[in-house]
Amino acid sequence: MVRGIAGRRKRYVEVEATFLENGSVVPRAVVWGDGRRFPVRAVFGVRACASLKTGGEGVRYDVLVGRARTFLFHERPRWFVEEIVLEGGDV
């Protein structure tokens, strides 16, 4: 059965990142709470931005993780994603 998206919630995550010589930070992988590691395949854009879906603000990375294009926020010092909450309560 296909279930719709009920909403989003702010989920802080572990991130592996590279700190470049010019000071910029490039996320390389998102590590989920259960230990699964999702490599960041591409970064399409970086900008300071508020998260309208889950609240809060930070540096927003527009990234490709697996086949999904999503946002990764650097809230200084923590990182968060806008986690999908499916109808019925599952994630």
Add this chain to the structure above:
Amino acid sequence: MSTAWGRSVPETFGGRVIGSPEGADVRRAILHSDMNAFYASVEQAERPELRDVPLVVGGREETRHGIVLAKSARAKEAGVKTGEALWEARAKCPGLVTVPPRYDVYRRYSELAQGIYCQYTDLVEPFGLDECWLDLTGSLSLSGGDALRVATEISERVKAELGCTVSVGVSWNKVFAKFGSDLRKPDAVTAVTPENYRRLVWDAPVGDLLYVGPATRAKLHSSGIDRIGELACASPELLRRRLGKVGLVLRAFARGEDATPVAPFGTVRGCRERPIKSVGNGLTCPHDIDRPEDAKALVYLLAESVAQRLREARLRASTVAIGVRDARDLASYGRQTTLPRATSATGLIARTAWELLAASEPLDGSHPLRGLHVRASNLEPGDAPQQLDLGFDARRRMLEELDETIDDLRRRFGNACVRRGTELLDESLLDVDVKRDNTVHPEGWFG
């Protein structure tokens, strides 16, 4: 519009430059950015579930700080006003959601907004947490040469990057820029130009002008001045007679002749440039104070913070003052006394403040108190030479050393690691950390 008035206005007043003889420089590009319903907007930006509900940020009711500090647009529509009690607000607006204030979060958002402003100019002068003046005159050519376009860009950036809206006023002086940002809210950009200010500003009630409060408005009303335009065109002599020098300043404000510069970021008056004139702390107690031991606990708690702040600033005070607020009619009064010798010793300041209070209040239950304030003024540098007594007082030196030791302990382990026995008598004060919670608010223009 003759120029004869220009000579009769003082060039400076209270540190402000007004009415320059050549007239105002209308080429300046001053922006005033005001974050709308700041505390409530930040809460809504942080917590999306609060966006569609009538929301107020209010103090804690159990500690009797239960008033509306900020309200969202929907709460405003229901008639909720800033400063009223939370129970009044709830009566007006059923379903009202109340959240406690989180000043550290508001401060972070304020700094982020100032960070955006600083990308356009170094002349950024904060006025409280949520308001800022920007002077773009020198940097405008770098960002396209159009102040209105920059104002719109700033407004859009704050909205996108922080999730809060701002209203921006653009003019050639700080007073009209602020007027512009107040004129249309929320999320608007308003230009007050030499061409339109007579229509926009002069038609407005005189109370809309910065620094015209209820008392000044009443005085002006009695002279037949109800609109800003009437104030601008009033005779300087009349205003001087009715309001004193301030009358001339307000007249210059109304005419757009305020030439005060926007201070460079980080040097706002009262923060760094101006010397400290007094150090004080006050508290509204969680319950009415009618017992001497509760009053003493509070006096010592406040004096402790005052003395510690004095020592941190390397200052000593000769005058100790208290402020008392009555619980029944909320009326306040003050008492002060001068010490024979300047001090920063907690014990001495606390004892003096307590003696002042005990001399003016019976504290027998007949006059319960709502709040107390302890202030030390008449300051001198901590290392200034002092006249010694002929009879050497070894105890004094001991007290100072004790204070230094306690300060050191508190620096390392927090303010609550050492407390006076007196302070433990009132259990409601156990969680209070006056020094940590101390906020120095921005001072008024007339400092």
